[in-house]
Amino acid sequence: MMSLPPNLDDAAILAARGSRPALDRSRLYRCLVEPEPLVRGGIADVAAVFVTGAECPFRCLMCDLWKHTFERRGSVPSVADQVEQALQELPDLPHVKIYNAGSFFDSQAVSAADRARIAELVQGRERVIVECHPLLVDRRCAEFAAAIAPTVLEVAMGLETVDPLVLSRLNKRMSLPDFDRAARFLVDSGVELRAFVLLGPPGHFGAKSVEWATS
Numbered sequence: 001m002m003s004l005p006p007n008l009d010d011a012a013i014l015a016a017r018g019s020r021p022a023l024d025r026s027r028l029y030r031c032l033v034e035p036e037p038l039v040r041g042g043i044a045d046v047a048a049v050f051v052t053g054a055e056c057p058f059r060c061l062m063c064d065l066w067k068h069t070f071e072r073r074g075s076v077p078s079v080a081d082q083v084e085q086a087l088q089e090l091p092d093l094p095h096v097k098i099y100n101a102g103s104f105f106d107s108q109a110v111s112a113a114d115r116a117r118i119a120e121l122v123q124g125r126e127r128v129i130v131e132c133h134p135l136l137v138d139r140r141c142a143e144f145a146a147a148i149a150p151t152v153l154e155v156a157m158g159l160e161t162v163d164p165l166v167l168s169r170l171n172k173r174m175s176l177p178d179f180d181r182a183a184r185f186l187v188d189s190g191v192e193l194r195a196f197v198l199l200g201p202p203g204h205f206g207a208k209s210v211e212w213a214t215s
Helices: 010-016 079-089 112-121 139-148 176-188 206-213
Strands: 030-037 043-050 095-099 127-131 152-160 192-197
Touching (some): 043 079, 152 176
Parallel strands (some): 152 192
């Protein structure tokens, strides 16, 4: 019988965390060039930018990205400044990936002004990849896609699992219909989609975990 993970809420997850590491406010967390598969096949080098911003408002059970963020109630460094710094340090590549350890369309994490500046910084690139929680996919995605056109926008979302019982215990505060709504909105807006799927989340073991991951 499948052993489901405990149904932990925000308070329980916050209580189980360690202390927040000290972060350097003067520069972005990390930037590097990494190869990754393209949507239509092949491998390409991608300029990957990992910025330091505000903590995600969602307390997903398995996420440790909060370690690379500042608390939401305080001021955070400009994300656009960090992206500009990274693009100056990295080779001029056609594919750029900007991850902020949360949601790019969370306006407390990435302000509208920062998104406008980033749209200018990535002009002329072939593709820009950002991350977002499905519940925060809305008109801001379509507006950013229009601002960077003809550069293609790709939005990465954490689906994690299509097993509704396990998904409900990951504290993502979303359902499969929520993900489907967000995916349809992106497609209808001309935005491409990337989904993160966990192999062996809590409650899945052995061959069953592979079966669920490929469902």
